[in-house]
Amino acid sequence: MVQTILIARHGRISTELGYQQLDQPYEHQEGPTTGCLRGSADLAKYIKSLPEEQRPSLLFSSPYYRCLQTSNPSSEILDLPIYVEHGSLSEWYSPVIPGTGLHPRPHDATTLKQYFPSIDPSWESIYYPDRHGETVKGVHDRCAEFLDALVARIEQHPTLSKHKSILLVSHAATCAALVRHLVNDRELPIRVGTCTLSILERNNNSSDGPKWIPQGTLAGADFLPGGVERDWGFEDAIIKHGEVIGDPGVVQKEDPGFSGLVPDKALGLSNRYSARKAMACSYFEPTSASDPPDRVVLYTPVGSL
Secondary structure, eight states: OOOOOEEEEOOEOOOTTTTTOOSSSOOSSOOOOTTOOEHHHHHHHHHHHEEEOTOSSSSOOOHHHHHHHHHHHHHHHTOOOBBEEEEEEEEOOOOOTTOOOOOOOOOOHHHTTTTTTTOOOTTTEEOOOTTTTHHHHHHHHHHHHHHHHHHHHHHHSSGGOOOEEEEEEOOOHHHHHHHHHHTOOOOOOOBBBBTEEEEEOOOOTSSSSEEEEEETTTTTTTTTTTTTTTTTOOOGSSTTEEEEHHHHHOOSOOOOOOOOEEHHHHHHOOOOOOOHHTTTTTTOOOTTTTSSSSOOOOSSOTTTO
C-alpha cells in the first residue's frame, strides 16, 4: 500500500550554461544530458537523505524536458527508472481560443528514452490531458481523478504493489492541485517554487478527516541553497469573468487524440485501448535521433513558470 507521496516541481534552467530562461513550455536544448536544472541535484540529495520508509521507490515524471531533467539526478542517486506519465503530471494549459488549434502534447516514453536513457517505457500513461485546455476546476478534476487512479493502479499491480513511497515530478499548477486533492482542500493557499518538495503520508486512522497528512512545509525549500525561487500559485492565473483566460492553440489540423482516464490502466482490466491510439496524440515526429522531442512555442502555459 502506498503510504508516502512526494511531489516535486521541476527545476530552473541555469543561465550560466547558456540555455534560455525557462519562460517557454518547451526548451530547445543542445542535449538533455548537458543541461543542468538549478536545484535538481540538491533535491535528489535531500530525497536520498530521508528516512528509508519515506524514500521513494517509484519515480513518475511529466514528459516535458524540464521535468525529465529534474528527475534524472533523483533517478541516478536512488537507482530508480523514470516512468513517464502524461496524466496530471503534464503541464496545465488554459482553454484554447476557438479556431486557433490545439495545445501540444509531448512524446511517449519510447521516443523520449533516446534522450533520457533512465526512462523505462514499460509504464504506459494512465491518463491524457485534453488538448483543448482546462479551466481551473478542470485541472483540479484531472489531478484528483489521475492521482486516485494511480494509487489504485500501483496497489492492484502484481509487482508494483510492494512499493510504499512514490515521487511525482511535475509543474507548478499540477503540483498545487495534487497537494490540494490529497489534503481535500481545493482552496488551500500554496505557492510552488522550482525544485520545491511536498511530502504527504497516508492517515491510516482517518474516517471523515484528510486521508493524507503533510509532513513539514508544503512546497518546502529548506534544502535549496537559494530557498524558494520563481514560485507560482493559482492566484497568479489571469481570471476574466470568473474563468481563466484562454490561450491560442499552436497545433493546427491534427486529431486531438484520446484524453481522460485510460480504463484498462486504472482498473486493471484487459487492454481496451491500443498504444497506437494513445500515441496518436504526439504532435511532432523527429526526423532523426538528434531532433529534440520538444519545440519552443510562442506563449507560456498558465502554470509553467
